[in-house]
Amino acid sequence: MVHTSTEHEVLAVVFQVGDAHSRKPALNVLLWQRALAPERGKWSLPGGRLRADEDLTSSVRRQLAEKVDVREIAHLEQLAVFSDPGRVPDVRTIASTFLGLIPSPATPVLPPDTRWHPVNALPEMAFDHAPMIEYARTRLAAKLSYTNIGFALAPTEFALSTLRDIYGAALGYQVDATNLQRVLARRGVITPTGTTAHPGRTGGRPAALYRFTDSQIRVTDEFAALRPPG
Amino acid sequence: MVHTSTEHEVLAVVFQVGDAHSRKPALNVLLWQRALAPERGKWSLPGGRLRADEDLTSSVRRQLAEKVDVREIAHLEQLAVFSDPGRVPDVRTIASTFLGLIPSPATPVLPPDTRWHPVNALPEMAFDHAPMIEYARTRLAAKLSYTNIGFALAPTEFALSTLRDIYGAALGYQVDATNLQRVLARRGVITPTGTTAHPGRTGGRPAALYRFTDSQIRVTDEFAALRPPG
DNA sequence: GCAAAAGTGTTGCGCGTACACCCATGC
DNA sequence: GCATGGGTGTACGCGCAACACTTTTGC
Numbered sequence: 001m002v003h004t005s006t007e008h009e010v011l012a013v014v015f016q017v018g019d020a021h022s023r024k025p026a027l028n029v030l031l032w033q034r035a036l037a038p039e040r041g042k043w044s045l046p047g048g049r050l051r052a053d054e055d056l057t058s059s060v061r062r063q064l065a066e067k068v069d070v071r072e073i074a075h076l077e078q079l080a081v082f083s084d085p086g087r088v089p090d091v092r093t094i095a096s097t098f099l100g101l102i103p104s105p106a107t108p109v110l111p112p113d114t115r116w117h118p119v120n121a122l123p124e125m126a127f128d129h130a131p132m133i134e135y136a137r138t139r140l141a142a143k144l145s146y147t148n149i150g151f152a153l154a155p156t157e158f159a160l161s162t163l164r165d166i167y168g169a170a171l172g173y174q175v176d177a178t179n180l181q182r183v184l185a186r187r188g189v190i191t192p193t194g195t196t197a198h199p200g201r202t203g204g205r206p207a208a209l210y211r212f213t214d215s216q217i218r219v220t221d222e223f224a225a226l227r228p229p230g
Numbered sequence: 231m232v233h234t235s236t237e238h239e240v241l242a243v244v245f246q247v248g249d250a251h252s253r254k255p256a257l258n259v260l261l262w263q264r265a266l267a268p269e270r271g272k273w274s275l276p277g278g279r280l281r282a283d284e285d286l287t288s289s290v291r292r293q294l295a296e297k298v299d300v301r302e303i304a305h306l307e308q309l310a311v312f313s314d315p316g317r318v319p320d321v322r323t324i325a326s327t328f329l330g331l332i333p334s335p336a337t338p339v340l341p342p343d344t345r346w347h348p349v350n351a352l353p354e355m356a357f358d359h360a361p362m363i364e365y366a367r368t369r370l371a372a373k374l375s376y377t378n379i380g381f382a383l384a385p386t387e388f389a390l391s392t393l394r395d396i397y398g399a400a401l402g403y404q405v406d407a408t409n410l411q412r413v414l415a416r417r418g419v420i421t422p423t424g425t426t427a428h429p430g431r432t433g434g435r436p437a438a439l440y441r442f443t444d445s446q447i448r449v450t451d452e453f454a455a456l457r458p459p460g
Numbered sequence: 461g462c463a464a465a466a467g468t469g470t471t472g473c474g475c476g477t478a479c480a481c482c483c484a485t486g487c
Numbered sequence: 488g489c490a491t492g493g494g495t496g497t498a499c500g501c502g503c504a505a506c507a508c509t510t511t512t513g514c
Contacts, residue, residue: 008238052315080308083280085284085285096311144456167456177493178478186476201487204486208494227504229403391465408467408505412503429465433464433513434465435467
């Protein structure tokens with residue numbers, strides 16, 4: 001009799017906004033290229049098997065440590081579970097997915113098989129990893145609108161035009177810096193530092209610098225409707 | 231050597247709004263009482279072990295069928311994974327939780343060990359099932375405000391005062407029927423049937439009847455802020 | 461007629477967007 | 488000076504909540 005056990009793996013969709021390979025900043029995802037079968041040559045999300053003595057979050061952190069400096073991960077949260085019995089060949093494997101965010105300036109050294117890829121131009125993905133990225137991006141876009149999650153993508157101090165580019169890259173459409181400032185300021189999400197940046201070579205008024213008030217996720221606009229009375 | 235395998239279980243938080251045991255309608259959750267150790271006598275969420283050949287959704291449906299008529303489940307969606315290595319004794323077990331909703335009037339026969347409990351007065355819960363219910367309730371409240379998920383709690387046809395009571399029970403605070411009508415009508419979530427209900431013994435103007443336009447979940451107010459231009 | 465329940469109208473405000481206009485810098 | 492980028496001010500619209508007022512029934 002064959003003992004059909006079930007494995008449990010953890011996979012992380014790690015995003016960062018960067019301007020690798022192009023002028024305009026874009027939303028990138030961390031991928032590594034498979035050197036062995038199955039799906040050799042295709043690109044995978046970082047992750048791996050869950051150990052018996054760790055919970056999911058510890059497992060993601062441990063496995064991401066092989067690819068990036070975990071201290072740079074500013075936010076990490078559970079996404080969905082992918083459980084189709086045939087999603088990977090041979091042994092039945094359930095995948096719990098996570099969303100990880102790394103602030104914009106940091107780009108540490110990566111292992112040779114690992115690279116950032118723009119989410120708008122993904123390489124050939126292994127298994128069912130492509131829909132996982134899609135799911136993560138949708139979740140990120142939604143949370144940008146009703147939480148302070150931007151703190152995990154932005155530098156500690158930034159000009160508003162920088163933040164506009166980050167939101168634009170993450171959302172997939174251009175955002176107006178003026179209104180972004182007002183929305184985030186009213187909600188208390190960003191705070192002015194009082195200092196200003198130096199203008200570029202081409203001139204222009206020096207930009208005021210801001211920082212995110214909190215460095216932990218916080219819901220800022222919980223109810224679109226049906227608010228509690230008061 | 232001890233072979234430390236990892237089990238995977240599925241647990242469902244099934245809600246229904248009913249007026250069992252009291253005059254005012256309340257949000258109830260489906261629980262069964264454990265007859266055997268561990269945690270004998272305490273109350274559990276329905277669910278059980280995942281089989282090798284089924285995905286999570288199939289597994290929930292199969293296991294809920296032992297407790298209720300699955301045809302009455304109007305909505306079912308994944309919640310979070312609970313993965314603390316010590317969350318249940320002995321064998322390490324990961325739990326994937328689900329939110330299930332059953333419309334208001336239907337209350338079929340239940341097995342003798344199974345009962346509806348008001349979420350505001352839960353009995354002693356087994357393991358970590360209490361926080362799962364809390365999580366599910368939070369998710370339900372959030373989705374009531376930006377999706378049409380109310381369809382899964384309401385009867386097929388209903389007066390607005392009935393719907394007000396359902397929303398009130400699910401959200402935990404009173405809702406104004408007038409504004410509820412306006413919000414849901416503008417979004418196209420509810421449609422008038424053209425018919426009216428008969429007033430009660432005590433008189434009153436006959437109420438217009440409505441139904442939910444869709445019977446599948448749909449996001450009706452995706453972005454609280456940072457909408458795409460247009 | 462009176463009480464009760466349902467529905468309509470009105471007002472006001474907070475939030476978000478769009479856009480015109482003013483400010484500070486490099487060259 | 489002018490171009491460039493940043494910031495401020497204003498105006499509009501919409502969604503939603505609060506509440507007063509009207510309509511329709513049973514008794």
